[in-house]
Amino acid sequence: MSIAIGEVVSVKGVSIVLDLYEESNKETLFYNGEKFNGVSIQEHILIRRGFKDIVAIVQGEYLDERFKSEDEKSYIRKIELKPIGFYDHKKFQEGIKHLPMIRDIAYLMSEDQVRGIYGEAEQEFVVGNIVKEDLPISLPWSKLFNTHLGVFGNTGSGKSNTLTNLYTTLFTNKRDQINGKSQFVVIDFNGEYTKHQLIERGELKSVYELDTKGNEGDKFPLSEAAFWDVEVFSILFKATENTQSPFLKRVVTGRERFREQPNSLTNYTVKTVERALTSTSPKKEFIEIIREVSKIVGNEDLANRIEQLSWHGVQSKFYITGTQRFLNGGDNDPVYINEFRQHVTAIQSNGLTPFDELRLRINVQLLADLIGGFVQFEHIQPLLKRIESSMGSMKKVFEVGEDPVKKLLSVISLRKTNQEMKKVIPLLLAKYYYGVHKDDVIETSPPNKTFHLIIDEAHNVLSMQSNRESESWKDYRLELFEEIIKEGRKFGFYLTLSSQRPADISPTIMSQIHNFFIHRLVNDRDLMLLDNTISSLDSLSRSMIPNLAKGCAVITGTSFDLPMVVQFNKLKKDHQPDSDDVNLKALWAKSEDS
Secondary structure (H helix, E strand, C coil), X not given: CCCEEEEEEEEECCEEEEEECHHHCCCEEEECCEEEECCCCCCEEEEEECCEEEEEEEEEEEEEEEECCCCCEEEEEEEEEEEEEEEECCEEEECCCCCCCCCCEEEECEHHHHHHHHCCCXXXXXXXXXXXXXXXXXXXXXXXXXXXXXXXXXXXXXXXXXXXXXXXXXXXXHHHHHECCEEEEEEECCCCCCCCCCCCCECCEEEEEEECCCCCCCCEEECHHHHCCHHHHHHHCCCCCCCHHHHHHHHHHHHHHHCCCCCHHHXXXXXXXXXXXXXCCCCCCHHHHHHHXXXXXXXXXXXXXXXXXEEECCCCEEEECCCCCEECCCCCCHHHHHHCHHHHCCCCCCCCCHHHHHHHHHHHHHHHHHHHCCCCHHHHHHHHHHHHHHHHHHHHHEEEXXXXXXXXXXXXXXXXXXXXXXXXXXXXXXXXXXXXXXXXXXXXXXXCCEEEEEECCCHHHHECCCCCCCHHHHXXXXXXXXXXXXXXXXXXXXXXXXXXXXXXXXHHHHHCCCEEEECCCCCHHHHHHHHHHCCCCCHHHHHHHHHCCCCEEEEXXXXXXXXXXXXXXXXXXXXXXXXXXXXXXXXXXXXXXX
16 A cells, blocks of 8 residues: 545546545655655646546645634635546556545655556666656667657757667667668768767768768669659759650669660760751750760760751851851761761760760750750740759769668758758668669568668758759658658668657648657747647646756657656766757856966
8 A cells, every 4th residue: 555645525527536635745755665756747646446447747836715613714725626537457558547535545656666667677678767756767679769759859859869868779779689680871961970879880880971062972883773753853954844854764774774775875965966957957955965965975076077067047057167068968968977976976875974974865865856946945945044043953973873882871961051952862762772672561560670760950951941953853841751651661761760850840741740859949830830730749748848857858659658757867978969059158158268
């Protein structure tokens, strides 16, 4: 038996009121060598109803006046409770199945009893303490890491430490068991996980520090299948649906159709340029395209000859500048034979990088389409400009050809990339990894391996508020991640999202997250989204969110029987994410000394 502290005086729905005994106001009590916390907000209380033990949590308290006479009155301390579960055969069961009756006696719960509500802490998976009871809390790792996770909180609230703590604890205790069976990829927008965080750099951890501002950054290996993708090209280059997307499709399908034939690209380029220069109905745009082709393949002689060509507007023909020598077209055109043929037939496309091959194929395909009258140059020209603009950055961050090395953990840092690549890279990586993993496990049920994509600062790529991108790009980006979060679980593909602004993330994505770690949030839109998204978040826990201390989080979701307020342990200095606040006292002190 425990310490009796009061009796039930009111039961209205699930709202219970207790009259407390006078001796129940102490902060800490001891009984039979066990420690009991006194009655206060968020404390756990046990109410005995016959042979049933009902567990309730304190929601509020107040004083009730009682008059003994006209001149004398006393105060009775009352508390309001909400039932959260009950004990069945000495095992706690979540949910409201039994309610107390008037005059039922309430008792304090010992630390061991409270610990039993939240599960016994496995010492190897302890990540922090429950704030109120100051009891160690561990991860239900077997139920947690096969779900989609969300870690949310304002800047400086401790969400990066929580995210790092979760996976550091997992890798520290389960690294050998999961290596080879699961893969973890971190998309790191701010370069917070590139050193010794999560796992020491080495055999099990790859770090790619991408850089679009210089040439010293790492290059992420991308397979040909992931690169030569019509959907990716269409979205990447913002291709219009009716003209530019079909054009890109012809580029990709043409490559696929003839890729096994030796020198197919060289032969195609030679024949197309020859057809353009011997056409009986030439177009002014031919010169610009052939000039670009000659630069890509490195044929300076052809480029110099093309520079000498001019367009005669009246006759609609090409002629050599300063002469009357016209290209009249036809197979036996002497000007073409004498001036251009030997340079055209010398074209070689061998040794081109995938990026230059893409540029060459696009220009040759455009030239062929113009000859055949399939497209208008002004419809495709804007696409060429966008491709040239994006290609410079892509060359600096991607290396096309080989698949990425499959290590337990890969960190892709986007700290030094431009805004365009910050949007593009997560999309390409998510599409690539999801497709590869799904193909690997499609024949296996349940999957025999898992993939975990961790996106820090997820609002950068999952936001619905961006006005700097086209609607088609935004729709494709969100649809891809919505498909992953809705369908990925059945393939063993899980997302972990960390963000300062959950309200900016697609509501569809937020609604599919299974478990939440919520740090301090003060914005009304963020708090309203949580109310509408998380059914397991009780009103008391929700009311605490705007005032949570640093490192403190409300944990709730499908892997937890009850919402918990947990103070996460702070990691060792060299394992913390690189997101510390600036120490102005130390910084400015140095300035004074100098």
